[in-house]
């Protein structure tokens with residue numbers, strides 16, 4: 578397996594190191610070989626060279642089986658530069674049309690929801706990852722005058738929503754939970770063009786999956802239910818922008834950004850997917866050995882799951898739950914009862 582590693586900014590390289598430590602141990606237990614190549618993309622490189630992704634970088638990355646990303650985000654780089662120039666650019670160029678966010682409360686992890694436990698918080702969000710307001714279509718008119726107009730366009734295509742919805746149905750079938758339910762989350766009562774397309778496509782594709790219960794929530798209601806009755810959900814499929822928002826809400830339910838991991842996936846043959854912890858670069862904690870590596874290790878688990886090593890992935894996910902359930906005091910940076918490296922060591926020991 579050839580893996581491209583982008584440690585990135587802030588605490589990104591530190592948490593990625595722990596994920597790679599776990600990879601090394603899992604590979605020797607499960608007997609597979611891999612090769613790592615490091616890329617120095619991120620804020621430091623941008624400040625040095627003025628480029629976010631050097632010419633040819635995307636083609637270079639296409640040669641890998643998967644990409645493992647620590648974090649991007651640098652306090653000296655204006656907002657939007659790295660997000661658009663690196664993260665979104667890779668998602669678009671590599672056509673990573675699925676953003677997969679498992680929302681699972683691990684044992685021992687605190688949730689802000691009263692009286693809810695690991696049995697209640699266990700669902701998955703499948704977020705479309707290449708369209709919507711993320712495609713950067715829009716512009717200004719009369720910028721910086723009092724008559725200024727700003728336009729930001731959401732693009733939805735039949736192809737874009739159909740491939741995402743179909744993948745979500747397949748995923749729900751494979752997940753095979755007792756609920757076997759896929760909930761479309763959208764806003765059909767207001768977005769009567771774009772989300773009508775999603776709605777009609779969802780109905781069409783649902784016919785191919787009679788074993789899966791098709792379900793629908795408006796996004797505002799989904800936010801309420803997710804807090805009140807998270808156990809209702811099995812798999813959610815949603816648009817890019819709503820998916821961005823509800824997965825942060827979901828991340829908090831599962832114990833916060835130190836725990837939540839995600840995959841930007843191109844599941845087509847030859848597609849290259851990228852896996853990352855959701856926590857961001859947390860600059861103030863850089864180099865202190867206090868940041869939580871669990872999310873990065875879980876991202877490595879996802880990488881293994883989706884790169885042909887499901888047994889290694891299962892080991893990693895089980896080991897994580899052993900460590901959260903029996904070792905760590907908290908999932909908050911500096912309060913774990915262990916340092917970043919020690920948490921990594923504990924997961925390795927539990928593999």
Ligand code: IPM
Pocket residue numbers: 660661664665821
């Ligand atoms: C995420 C992030 C990104 C997004 C940002 C950093 C551009 O919030 O992966 O959810 O909005 O998709």
Ligand code: MN
Pocket residue numbers: 821822825
């Ligand atoms: Mn987000």
